[in-house]
Amino acid sequence: MDLYLVLELVGEGSFGRVYKGRRRFTGQVVALKFMPKVGRSEKELRSLKREIEIMRGLQHPNIVQLFDSFETETEVVVVTEYAEGQLFQILEDDGKLPESQVQEIACQLVSALYYLHSHRILHRDMKPQNILLGKSGVVKLCDFGFARAMSVSTLVLTSIKGTPLYMSPELVEEKPYDHTADLWSLGCILYELHTGAPPFYTNSIFHLVQLIVRDQVKWPDTMSDSCTSFLKGLLTKDPQKRLSWPDLLHHPFVADGVPVLSDSTVFSPLTVTPSPDMLALKLQQVAAKTVPTSGQSRLLRKAREQTDSRARPAGSDDVKKKKDGASAAASPRAKPSSADVTSGPSVLNLKNQDCSRSKHRGQISRDYEQEFPSVEVGHDYCGDTARTVRSVSATKPRPSQDQACSSFEDVGGEEYWEKLVQQSDPNRPRESLDLSVVVPQIKSQIAAFRVQLTAGVVNETWQIQQPLKVLHNLLLTHDPDKSYQIGQELGLPHVLFELVHDAVENSTFIEQPGSVPTLGEMITVLIIYWEEHGDWTEEHRLEEFTKPFVTILGQTQLAPLAPLAGTVLSLFTQHVDVEIDLEILTSLLKKLLMDSYEPQVSLPPGFGLCDGVLSLLLHKLSEHESSSSSLDPDVFLDLWKRIGASLEKTTPDLCSAHGLYSFLSIALFVFTKDPYSCIPLFSDRESKCVFALGQLLRTAR
Structure with a gap:
């Protein structure tokens, strides 16, 4: 802290405090974000450090720059550039922007996203509150709390992150998603800048999800053909048909206006068309990570659980009767009719009416408070500037950025596999695992790791070690017939021989800290299978x-x-x-x-x-x-x-x-x-x- 002088408090929330400051001896104005360690779990501190590491490697004019970070005994301190304005506040004050200004902002945000995606980074929380305004109208993308740096072997994600108003259909439906989810959010932001409201808007989260998945966007007459075409491409519900890289750069609405900053040293950037082999592997991961649901996404189940919990206060029969007597349209648990969805007072007919942004903003905030009583509408900050968003109550150790952004682990994420290792442990009481789901996921992880080895970039050895531990346990706990079926589906033992060969021949992998235990797990599984099935x-x-x-x-x-x-x-x-x-x-x-x-x-x-x-x-x-x-x-x-x-x-x-x-x-x-x-x-x-x-x-x- 000796290098910085604190000038004034600019905001505070459950995450900590943000001060405007100045670097000593240079006069450089900075934002100082102080986040207490007390009350945060080890996982939360790791996530915070991961966010800092992601930001540390970013150098782009449209991304808030991280200058410094350090720790005291009680706090983590992040120093970033300071921006005077915020896009969200302009929308609050002015309602909407002229198309020419929307186009300028679009070019800058496209440039920022291209840079992130070329480095295999997903932002996962694109929204107006996370866009700041610097000098001369330069926009700055900030808040990388939900960002994810994808390894070469990870082609799709499954954890629900973000803000419902800007979530893509595949996200709210709990399907695997990729970088195109960021592009959908970009489309929502630009649509909101142009019209004054998001493309899908209603009082209830339950209605909102149905609108995102089923309804078509309403296009106002005031929007030019070029802008409409661009936004239609971004707001295509099918992610495989959505406007994406590299075609996005050449669309007339942004062509010649996007400064492209990328790094040619990054292997397999998300901004290039994937090879047939990579596309096949991606489809395989999508199939492996697609988990059958009961017909309702985790997002809605989380909302319904919180709503039901609030609707049943102990010993309050009067309250229960009042809830039961509420109209279907007013009840967040009621199944909406088509009239509720398409013609309710909160749905905007953009061709026939102008949008009063501040009025609707306040209304939806109040509705979110009703449906998520553990969440409050308050002030949150991104490195330098206050912005109005929903954040977890101060009793929570880690801020949740927005409506229903509950942290569900990736299917295929580290904690997911650690849990499977525990559930399949032969020394523990037997837990039933769905082999029709788990075995294809193991197969996908093995195939993805081989791609990593071939590329010569192995970042996280757990991605293969943990699935192999699960396979290890499955082979020990199942009878010979079942273990043989597992082996046939995975291509054992040949795939393991090839995996060991590729790993031993890869000097980059051998130098990794986790190479020995990972190779050990490969060989152990091979021995277990060979001992049981030696007829190959x-x-x-x-x-x-x-x-x-x-x-x-x-x-x-x-x-x-x-x-x-x-x-x-x-x-x-x-x-x-x-x-x-x-x-x-x-x-x-x-x-x-x-x-x-x-x-x-x-x-x-x-x-x-x-x-x-x-x-x-x-x-x-x-x-x-x-x-x-x-x-x-x-x-x-x-x-x-x-x-x-x-x-x-x-x-x-x-x-x-x-x-x-x-x-x-x-x-x-x-x-x-x-x-x-x-x-x-x-x-x-x-x-x-x-x-x-x-x-x-x-x-x-």
């Missing part, structure tokens, strides 16, 4: 499939995966000769036997730490008998000691029964080849060989 191995690609696992054994970065890779290769030895150097196996076994060795990746149930390596060692010695002299006697001695110590435990972790079989077979092989060299093993008390044999005999009983 009669094919010519087996040697090709072994290569990434041999690579893992030789890479220092992937050393924690060696026990898993060794286990997979040991399964291959039953069908094909695995070429691997004996020195690598001996060195690996030596590391595994060290007292200081701590496994970083869990093995599948029933497998020991050294099972795979011992099996490979036995295979190597059996196939190449002349190599027996190369077996390090010190390692062999350590192996005897560790085997004996492990067998003393209630649950041996060094070797399973299969591992012990490999160990004894190796011992028999060595004794047979050179019995005299083995005499010291049994005569020296320090060798522990006799003790280990005793433990083995006792275990065998």
